[in-house]
Amino acid sequence: MNLSYWETKTWFSNIDFCIVGSGITGLNCALNLKTRFPKSNILVLERGMLPNGASTKNAGFACFGSISEILDDLNSHSEEEVLQLIQKRLKGLNLLRKNLGDKNIGYKEYGGYELFTKEDRPLFEECKAKLPELNKMLEPLFGEAVFSIQKDSFGFRNIEKKLIFNQFEGQLNTGEMMETLLYKVQKAGIKILNNVNVEEFTEAKNSVKIKTDKLEFLARKLLIATNGFSEKLGIAQVKPARAQVLITKPIKNLKIKGTFHLDKGYYYFRNIDDCILFGGGRNLDFKTEETTEMAQTKLIQQKLEELLKNTILPETSFEIEHRWSGIMGVGKQKKPIVKQISENVYCGVRLGGMGVAIGSLVGKELSELII
Ligand SMILES: Cc1cc2nc3c(=O)[nH]c(=O)nc-3n(C[C@H](O)[C@H](O)[C@H](O)COP(=O)(O)OP(=O)(O)OC[C@H]3O[C@@H](n4cnc5c(N)ncnc54)[C@H](O)[C@@H]3O)c2cc1C
Secondary structure: OOOOHHHHHHHOOOEEEEEEOOOHHHHHHHHHHHHHOOOOOEEEEOOOOOOOOOOOOOOOEEOOOOHHHHHHHHHHOOHHHHHHHHHHHHHHHHHHHHHHOHHHHOOEOOOEEEEOEHHHHHHHHHHHHHHHHHHHHHHHHHOOOOEEEEEOOOOOOOEOOEEEEEOOOEEOOHHHHHHHHHHHHHHOOOEEEOOOOEEEEEEEOOEEEEEEOOOEEEEEEEEEOOHHHHHHHOOOOOEEEEEEEEEEOOOOOOOOOOEEEEOOOOEEEEEEOOEEEEEEOHHHOHHHHOOOOOOOOHHHHHHHHHHHHHHHOOOOOOOEEEEEEEEEEEOOOOOOEEEEEEOOEEEEEOOHHHHHHHHHHHHHHHHOOOO
16 A cells, blocks of 8 residues: 555554554543553554454344253352352443433333243243243342243244243334443544455564554554454464344334243344344354355354244234344453453453443453553
């Protein structure tokens, strides 16, 4: 790229902090750095025309774990660890809502429901039996019982007639959330450059040399917030996990309202603008879905349509309006990786399926690695 004197001086000189990735983590990191170091020169680099990972692709569940998920976590983590995980999600959601405002992100607390298939009856029985114990465990965080049992009033088919309701689960408008966040970042005087792919970096004297597909330059500190794409920048503990989604055309008199989890959370759906947004099915083919390629597969899309027809909307005719996918970053552990990698390089990655909840907090924690 043949840059002018002006371009080099204005955009690529004296950069204090360069952040890779303009998802929820990278943008929150940038905002927090600007608050802590108001005079700093901050540059965010994003490979996509828009943020192009998970933050603008997700389902917009403001959740902290369904009952079966929490029970599953208790099999592999201590009670204290599970409480810490939930507390982090809660703290992250509160931070997101405080920073951006409920109205600006379309936040609605309609509650969340877990559905159980007939095959999952043993799991349903276990969840029912452990419900009082779990409510007691969560009481210090919520001050009230979180979970209760409710009759299915939505007319679902091929599932248990009773659902487990979580009164504190919410939903938001993902597009509005990211638009508000991007606006806030730009208003704070932080530069964002799109369509720039960071290819590699090397430590230089008191700085980092950053090589992109367009140019090379120096920054004092580099902060990586690339989540599912982090392997390409040498962070091997994060694997990509594609999540596929579809949305119906508007449905007249749609009765479904809230966020819904099915098959231990492998499927999720919600109402938005009189439509049903439905995603999941990664468990049908984990291997193929371990990819950073944004595409859909017949296997998963067909299964989503089949569940929509036979379980979620058995009495309602519907049409599919649109399909898409996004890339999450997962690993052996659920805890995000927020750490220093080398003298001037840091990362905040591996947010799993909970980045709406924890992204604001992970971004803040990443910025706090800079002292
Ligand atoms: C379909 C789907 C549904 C989901 N539903 C929910 C939900 O309902 N609730 C919830 O809490 N979470 C959900 N998640 C997870 C959540 O969206 C993510 O955890 C969160 O968005 C991660 O944010 P991030 O900023 O860390 O990563 P990302 O949003 O992926 O941001 C990383 C950014 O880095 C950019 N990038 C990557 N590599 C480079 C490079 N080399 N150079 C320049 N730029 C680069 C990418 O383009 C991307 O914009 C869902 C995810 C998906 C995919």
